[in-house]
Amino acid sequence: MLATPTDMESAQAHLLADGKRLHLHHGPIDLIIEAFGADRDAAYRSAAQRFETILTELVGELPLLRERAVSNRTFAGAVARRMQKAVEPFCAQFVTPMAAVAGSVADEILAAIQNVPEMRKAYVNNGGDVAFHLCEGETINAAISGLPHGRITMDFTQPFRGIATSGWRGRSFSLGIADSVSVVAADAASADVAATMIANAVALEGCPRVKTSPADELSPDSDLGTMLVTIDVGELYPEEVDLALDQGAKVAQSLLNCGLIGGAVLQLHDEIRAVGLPADRQSYPNEIPARKLIDA
16 A cells, blocks of 8 residues: 555665665665666666655555556556556456556666666565566576475566565455465566456355455555455365365466466465466475565
8 A cells, every 4th residue: 555645754775784785665665676787886876766756656646546447547657657557458357556556666666777787687576576687698586485496487588577476465455365376477567467366366255264354444545445355264175275276277377378477376275276387286385485585
């Protein structure tokens, strides 16, 4: 949820203790950035400069960003335009541009640094929604819950530059019961909204062991209004887990077939469904966290 203008302190930027990563913070936005190249300092200056106004730009268009998305809606801000572009393929369903806000912010900051001369690779991690840049010959590793050993390696030859995770346990509300849905896509904004939509589809209608609440009772400013969001998932029968995951996997497969994602991994309790990505449920520890970390 974005802050109101009265809640916003100044944007902050500082290097972390390792001296390699940049931390950017403003209101609810918290980014970790790492760049690899001859002029890392120039990249970090560009990132910090672009970051200064992002939250103000978003807040200025927040009422419309919280409305149900419609095709061809125009926004003034660059991040808002990224959000709109990401949700366009989903306008036939209920979705708001806020479903892509974290990924869009990551994409915008990445755009500010990836063209710095001799920048070999970089990533922008916005609370687990990650945008990354790779030059030829470079790779980057991401830890994703549910994959063998919890890790995926992305390289320059692949057309994917974004990873995102959604689920009822995450920082945003979910209409579904997935513990996590991780998605790779062309950019972080696209991965963000796709993960949201797939996670919403992992659902069990009328299950008494799934507790829900109107979103606006938990957060009055929620873009989901009175829609019921998941607040707790109890023990489920194996057939219920299979049904819920199968429903989410069907949506993920349709997005894969349309070229909107490169793959997805869905997790509910100790069960996994993988679409377009390898998964071996015997090859990973269940305690792998349902968010992504990036390392070089």
